[in-house]
Amino acid sequence: xxxxxxxxxxxxxxxxxxxxxxxxxENPIDEAGVYSSGTADFSKYVAVGNSLTSGYADGALxxxxxxxxxxxxxxxxxAFAGGGEFNQPLxxxxxxxxxxxxxxxxxxRFVLAVGADGNPGPAVYTGQMPTTDITNNVxxxxxxxxxxxxxxxxxxxxxxxxxxxxxxxxxxxxxxASDPNATxxxxxAAANGTFFTLWxxxxxxxxxxxxxxxxxxxxxxxxxxxxxxxxxxxxxxxAGAVSGYVTALTANGAKGALVNIPDVTxxxxxxxxxxxxxxxxxxxxxxxxxNPQIAGYNAGLQxxxxxxxxxxxEAAQRTINFTAGQNFMLMEDEDLTxxxxxxxxxxxxxxxxxxxxxxxxAVIGTQADPSNPLSIIGVxxxxxxxxxxxxxxxxxxxxxxxxxxxxxENLAAANDLAFVDARxxxxxxxxxxxxxxxxxLTSTYASxxxxxxxxxxxxxxxxxxxxNVIIDAINEQYGSTLPRVDIGAxxxxxxxxxxx
Numbered sequence: 279x280x281x282x283x284x285x286x287x288x289x290x291x292x293x294x295x296x297x298x299x300x301x302x303x304e305n306p307i308d309e310a311g312v313y314s315s316g317t318a319d320f321s322k323y324v325a326v327g328n329s330l331t332s333g334y335a336d337g338a339l340x341x342x343x344x345x346x347x348x349x350x351x352x353x354x355x356x357a358f359a360g361g362g363e364f365n366q367p368l369x370x371x372x373x374x375x376x377x378x379x380x381x382x383x384x385x386x387r388f389v390l391a392v393g394a395d396g397n398p399g400p401a402v403y404t405g406q407m408p409t410t411d412i413t414n415n416v417x418x419x420x421x422x423x424x425x426x427x428x429x430x431x432x433x434x435x436x437x438x439x440x441x442x443x444x445x446x447x448x449x450x451x452x453x454x455a456s457d458p459n460a461t462x463x464x465x466x467a468a469a470n471g472t473f474f475t476l477w478x479x480x481x482x483x484x485x486x487x488x489x490x491x492x493x494x495x496x497x498x499x500x501x502x503x504x505x506x507x508x509x510x511x512x513x514x515x516x517a518g519a520v521s522g523y524v525t526a527l528t529a530n531g532a533k534g535a536l537v538n539i540p541d542v543t544x545x546x547x548x549x550x551x552x553x554x555x556x557x558x559x560x561x562x563x564x565x566x567x568x569n570p571q572i573a574g575y576n577a578g579l580q581x582x583x584x585x586x587x588x589x590x591x592e593a594a595q596r597t598i599n600f601t602a603g604q605n606f607m608l609m610e611d612e613d614l615t616x617x618x619x620x621x622x623x624x625x626x627x628x629x630x631x632x633x634x635x636x637x638x639x640a641v642i643g644t645q646a647d648p649s650n651p652l653s654i655i656g657v658x659x660x661x662x663x664x665x666x667x668x669x670x671x672x673x674x675x676x677x678x679x680x681x682x683x684x685x686x687e688n689l690a691a692a693n694d695l696a697f698v699d700a701r702x703x704x705x706x707x708x709x710x711x712x713x714x715x716x717x718x719l720t721s722t723y724a725s726x727x728x729x730x731x732x733x734x735x736x737x738x739x740x741x742x743x744x745x746n747v748i749i750d751a752i753n754e755q756y757g758s759t760l761p762r763v764d765i766g767a768x769x770x771x772x773x774x775x776x777x778x
Contacts, residue, residue: 313358316757318533320356323364324421324471325349326433326463326527327478327537330744331424332450333366335730335737336400336771338374338387339426339450343730346738346768349422349475351745355760356473366422367454375408376449378441382408383449388731389774390724398724400731403774410453412441417454423466425451429481430511430519431502433462467526474527474534475748477700478520479682480542482511483675487542488734490635490664491671497678510674513681524689535696535752538683543672544708546723547733548633553606555634555642556656560602566657572598578622588615596626600657607634607642607656609666625660631669636723636733638665696748696755703747712743716766719743727770738768 325331325347332339333347344350344366353364369376374387386408391401425432425448437443439455439462456465466474485508486493493508502515527534542548558566566572576597583593592615598608606627614624628634634642638661647653655661667675683701690697704721706712707728711720719740720726723733728740736744742765749760 312759313761314757314759315356315359316753316759318752318756318758319472320359320361320758320760322362322421322469322471322473323349323353323356324423324466324469324474324527324532325352326423326466326474326476326523328424328428328481329426329735330480331422331475331477332426333424333741334426335732335735335741336374336387336389337730337732337735338385339369339376340372340374340387341369342372343738343741344368346741347422347424348741348745348748349424351742351763351768352475352748352760353421355745355749355763359758359760364421365419367416367420367450369410371406371409373406373408373410374403375410377408377411378444378449379413380411383412390731390771391774405774412449412452415453415455417456417465420454420465420469421471423454423462423469425462427481428462428478429485429502430478430516433466433478433523434464434519436461438462463523463526467529470530471527471534472530472532474532475537475698476520476523476527476534477537477698478523479511479516479539479686482516482682483539483678484542484734486510486671487667487675488547488635490662491667491674492664495674495678497674510678513678513685516678516682517685520685521689524693524695528693528695533695533756535698535748535755536686536690537698537700537748538686539679540701540704541679541708542675543633543667544705544721545734546721546726546729547636548667549708549721550636550723550733551634551639551642552604553628553630553632553634554604556600556605556607558600558602558605558657563600563602563605566600567598569652569658571658575622575625578617578620582617582620582622587617587620598625598627605657607661608659609656609661610663611666611668612663613668613670623660628661628666631672633667633672634661635665635667641665696751698748698751700744700747703743707740707743714743714765719765724771731771737770739765739770742768 333344335343375382376384386403388400389403392398432438436459438448439451440447440458441452489508495510496505496512499512579593579596582588583590609628611624611626642656645653646655646659653659687697708721711718719728721728730737742763746762
């Protein structure tokens with residue numbers, strides 16, 4: 279069975295049966311005409327954004343989750359106040375993968391499975407072959423223009439939906455682009471909505487974060503054509519792009535809501551694997567510390583400090599020390615002073631400020647060399663840069679995120695639009711949890727109910743919570759009385775043993 283090694287991840291499996299149930303609504307809504315649209319017009323709602331708008335979950339776009347995207351949920355509530363039909367570019371099945379000309383190009387979704395060792399973890403679903411082919415265009419009469427993977431500047435890029443431009447083009451947009459050289463924003467504006475939501479910018483920092491900072495902070499570079507896939511978008515590029523999108527979406531007098539960017543470093547992808555994930559007993563710790571490579575490295579640091587190459591503080595920060603109990607992991611850090619001229623690598627142990635990527639669980643504690651039982655990754659073999667998001671990398675993310683959110687708030691105020699503070703709302707989910715009819719929504723991996731098995735995207739229950747946050751902001755801005763939904767009526771994660 280192909281799955282992640284979750285040796286260091288505490289999954290509260292007993293809670294899964296609780297968070298997966300679908301309790302009934304406490305107060306079902308069954309009377310039309312009671313609710314008001316206020317100064318807004320919900321007769322044609324258009325949603326624009328990335329994977330969060332599309333309903334992406336569990337590492338894929340699949341039918342059940344897509345049908346419970348936050349825009350679909352909101353459209354259902356808007357129907358009580360004059361809202362019309364809401365059409366999405368639905369995929370064909372719940373497999374999650376995508377085909378191109380009959381060849382699978384994207385993998386199936388994750389499900390929670392229990393392995394032969396009795397440990398639960400995310401595994402690729404194999405119970406169904408995907409049937410959604412991107413060569414079959416479904417781009418007619420749409421309301422949802424959420425494109426998984428899109429960054430801010432992608433929405434205005436001609437050819438982003440042109441299959442001839444793969445891999446630079448986006449396979450999800452290829453499915454519903456009105457023309458191979460159309461742009462997402464032009465198609466969305468052409469839908470002529472009376473109300474819209476725009477949630478874009480997460481991927482402008484997310485890919486940098488999930489890659490462990492293996493990318494470039496492009497702040498100061500105004501040419502996105504030169505950016506790598508994991509780079510941070512310059513805040514001025516973001517501002518220029520989003521400003522243009524707001525102009526396009528409001529050209530016909532439509533009202534709408536702008537959603538800001540949550541703190542990506544508080545999602546389960548970064549909070550599940552602890553930075554001190556190596557348990558050692560005293561005998562093993564002593565054996566590790568007697569390794570000539572570690573002893574020689576520590577001695578070399580002291581000599582470097584004595585010679586003035588580094589400070590004594592940096593020498594202490596870089597000194598390797600494994601003891602009995604839970605230990606911080608050996609890692610590479612490019613931000614350290616380069617001591618290669620002295621024959622010393624850029625190594626240190628992780629610390630409490632570091633965030634370990636979720637995918638690192640697959641390698642931590644395993645043998646880098648199967649023939650060498652001592653080649654334990656995180657102990658004798660360092661984690662790579664892609665496994666750890668350092669404090670400096672987090673600071674770069676925060677700076678960009680803050681700039682993006684300032685732009686969004688200012689654009690909302692300047693255009694008399696609702697501003698949705700998703701950052702604060704999701705921070706509450708991560709810190710204290712949010713109560714609902716039947717339990718508490720948290721960001722704890724697998725059992726918290728808020729996030730799907732990719733550790734990044736919400737579950738349908740998480741999307742329902744998001745819909746409520748946006749509905750609240752809309753009601754406040756426009757004096758509407760859209761009803762909220764009971765998030766307990768929506769599922770969290772799914773379990774399955776249909777895996778390899």
